[in-house]
Amino acid sequence: MGRIQLKSVTKSFGDVQVIPPLDLTIEDGEFTVFVGPSGCGKSTLLRLIAGLEDITSGHIEIDGTDATDVPPAKRGLAMVFQSYALYPHMSVRKNIAFPLRMAKLEQAEIDKRVEGAASVLNLADYLDRRPGQLSGGQRQRVAIGRAIVREPAAFLFDEPLSNLDAALRVGMRLEISELHERLATTMIYVTHDQVEAMTMADKIVVLQAGVIEQVGSPLELYRTPRNLFVAGFIGSPKMNFIEGAEAKKYDAHTIGIRPEHLAVSETEGEWSGVVSVSEHLGSDTFFHVQETGLAETITVRADGEVGFRHGDRIHLTPRADVIHRFDAKGLRIE
Amino acid sequence: MATQHSRSVARLMMAPAVVLLLGWMLVPLTMTLYFSFKKYLPLRGGDLGWVGFDNYVRFVSSSSFWPAVQATLVIVGGVLAITVVLGILLAMLLDQPMWGQGVVRILVIAPFFVMPTVSALVWKNMFMDPINGLLAHLWRFFGAEPVSWLSEASMTSIVMIVSWQWLPFATLILLTAIQSLDSEQLEAAEMDGAPPLKRFYHIILPHLGRAITIVILIQTIFLLSIFAEIFVTTGGAFGTRTLTYLIFQRVLEGQNVGLGSAGGVYAIILANIVAIFLMRIVGKNLDA
Numbered sequence: 001m002g003r004i005q006l007k008s009v010t011k012s013f014g015d016v017q018v019i020p021p022l023d024l025t026i027e028d029g030e031f032t033v034f035v036g037p038s039g040c041g042k043s044t045l046l047r048l049i050a051g052l053e054d055i056t057s058g059h060i061e062i063d064g065t066d067a068t069d070v071p072p073a074k075r076g077l078a079m080v081f082q083s084y085a086l087y088p089h090m091s092v093r094k095n096i097a098f099p100l101r102m103a104k105l106e107q108a109e110i111d112k113r114v115e116g117a118a119s120v121l122n123l124a125d126y127l128d129r130r131p132g133q134l135s136g137g138q139r140q141r142v143a144i145g146r147a148i149v150r151e152p153a154a155f156l157f158d159e160p161l162s163n164l165d166a167a168l169r170v171g172m173r174l175e176i177s178e179l180h181e182r183l184a185t186t187m188i189y190v191t192h193d194q195v196e197a198m199t200m201a202d203k204i205v206v207l208q209a210g211v212i213e214q215v216g217s218p219l220e221l222y223r224t225p226r227n228l229f230v231a232g233f234i235g236s237p238k239m240n241f242i243e244g245a246e247a248k249k250y251d252a253h254t255i256g257i258r259p260e261h262l263a264v265s266e267t268e269g270e271w272s273g274v275v276s277v278s279e280h281l282g283s284d285t286f287f288h289v290q291e292t293g294l295a296e297t298i299t300v301r302a303d304g305e306v307g308f309r310h311g312d313r314i315h316l317t318p319r320a321d322v323i324h325r326f327d328a329k330g331l332r333i334e
Numbered sequence: 335m336a337t338q339h340s341r342s343v344a345r346l347m348m349a350p351a352v353v354l355l356l357g358w359m360l361v362p363l364t365m366t367l368y369f370s371f372k373k374y375l376p377l378r379g380g381d382l383g384w385v386g387f388d389n390y391v392r393f394v395s396s397s398s399f400w401p402a403v404q405a406t407l408v409i410v411g412g413v414l415a416i417t418v419v420l421g422i423l424l425a426m427l428l429d430q431p432m433w434g435q436g437v438v439r440i441l442v443i444a445p446f447f448v449m450p451t452v453s454a455l456v457w458k459n460m461f462m463d464p465i466n467g468l469l470a471h472l473w474r475f476f477g478a479e480p481v482s483w484l485s486e487a488s489m490t491s492i493v494m495i496v497s498w499q500w501l502p503f504a505t506l507i508l509l510t511a512i513q514s515l516d517s518e519q520l521e522a523a524e525m526d527g528a529p530p531l532k533r534f535y536h537i538i539l540p541h542l543g544r545a546i547t548i549v550i551l552i553q554t555i556f557l558l559s560i561f562a563e564i565f566v567t568t569g570g571a572f573g574t575r576t577l578t579y580l581i582f583q584r585v586l587e588g589q590n591v592g593l594g595s596a597g598g599v600y601a602i603i604l605a606n607i608v609a610i611f612l613m614r615i616v617g618k619n620l621d622a
Contacts, residue, residue: 050525052521052525071524073529081518082518085516085522087523087536087537087540088541098526099525099527102526102527146522150526
């Protein structure tokens with residue numbers, strides 16, 4: 001079990017309120033991702049749930065019981081840190097066994113659980129090495145191993161992949177997702193990378209300046225962003241925003257159109273502009289189009305084989321059914 | 335980069351420093367060895383010729399030799415224990431965020447800047463004086479009989495004075511080590527269910543291992559040769575005569591340079607024995 005509820009939780013450091021009153025429910029077994037730009041309070045929120053920071057006011061409930069004043073060790077949560085926070089002077093085996101030793105389990109049980117975790121995470125060959133002798137990905141797995149042996153009510157991940165290179169990151173992303181499928185334990189995952197959020201989450205919580213901008217499944221956020229911030233943050237490349245006369249046609253202050261919802265043509269289209277940069281990824285091509293008279297730059301995603309170059313004039317047509325409309329306050333108009 | 339030419343130029347340029355350092359070490363060492371085999375009494379006839387190992391035998395068979403070795407080791411051991419333990423505690427205390435941190439840290443380091451002779455005199459006259467010392471007043475305030483520190487608890491007193499001098503050094507080194515500890519490790523241990531004492535034992539102490547080793551090795555080098563503290567307090571009486579002090583007495587009070595030189599050679603041997611033991615015990619912390 002691992003149902004976590006935050007009830008009007010606030011956090012202030014001195015006079016600065018970093019988290020204004022915030023309510024959130026994380027259901028048992030859910031993979032929830034907190035995502036937002038750096039400094040938005042997502043790590044602070046995670047540390048409040050972990051108990052590493054005291055909340056200023058409000059309540060945290062874990063499985064229906066008030067955990068506000070429960071010390072971190074007694075909350076039954078396990079955390080994976082950004083720096084992994086492995087104990088450098090202990091072998092991998094001792095690192096993984098540490099929480100079990102602290103819980104005063106019997107040696108036989110400890111050995112069984114450590115071996116179990118090691119085989120799940122492919123660490124069996126490294127058990128007697130020190131963390132310093134492992135690669136980044138292996139260290140990450142040791143940190144996860146140390147978390148899973150405790151059989152916690154929920155896992156907390158604090159930007160666990162940000163220290164890994166791009167290829168490893170994709171691999172670990174899959175491993176963590178698989179782990180979640182297998183353990184079916186609640187996981188809360190903090191990241192600033194919206195790709196991680198989109199690919200892994202059951203539920204994404206978008207934060208800005210300590211405020212929850214929107215909560216929903218990845219596709220909900222993609223299809224119906226509640227405001228300009230979420231619209232701009234979710235999706236890669238970023239959504240194009242167009243203001244002024246063009247937006248008025250749609251009865252909105254701002255309209256948003258995703259790069260993938262624009263059709264490109266050499267000869268005709270609703271809008272036109274000049275290609276400034278084209279990025280060829282093989283599968284896709286991204287064109288940065290300028291001189292459209294709509295916005296400074298409009299990004300377009302086209303098929304990989306479309307071969308416009310710098311300086312070419314091209315024509316764009318938005319798909320009318322997926323144009324997002326926002327009012328003057330930046331809120332979505334249905 | 336290092337061509338034949340630049341290497342020979344480098345050697346040429348380093349030569350003066352190397353020669354100076356070699357001379358600095360070799361001349362006194364050779365002279366000590368030279369005198370240790372001579373009967374040399376400056377005020378009673380001067381150089382009286384070679385005597386072989388006579389000085390060495392006499393120095394060891396003197397009734398004050400083994401007590402001096404013992405006193406040396408007790409002082410070194412006592413001061414090391416006190417400075418390391420208190421140093422760790424103080425370092426952890428100073429690591430906490432507090433108001434006036436900068437000033438407090440400078441104050442803590444201050445004793446290290448006081449020269450040994452002065453600090454020993456301050457302790458002797460202002461703290462440990464049985465009639466007018468601060469400690470005597472404190473004892474009387476609680477109705478106890480003041481202790482004549484330097485005669486009744488001479489060894490304790492010396493260890494206290496020297497510890498006071500060296501505590502800042504230990505604290506400083508250990509403080510920098512504690513500051514380099516990743517706070518996420520402590521938080522991870524907290525999440526893993528380790529109470530504060532276990533966090534100290536399993537995380538902080540191993541992290542400090544290397545710094546403690548350095549503190550022990552450096553302090554030992556200097557503690558083996560403490561002199562001023564003994565000279566201005568007990569003058570070597572009441573069982574506080576260390577090997578260094580014994581050599582001083584043989585050479586200057588006994589006016590026997592040969593005997594003192596032999597003692598100096600023993601001191602070198604003792605220092606090396608201590609060094610070997612230390613390296614065996616703590617030196618492995620410096621690897622990795």
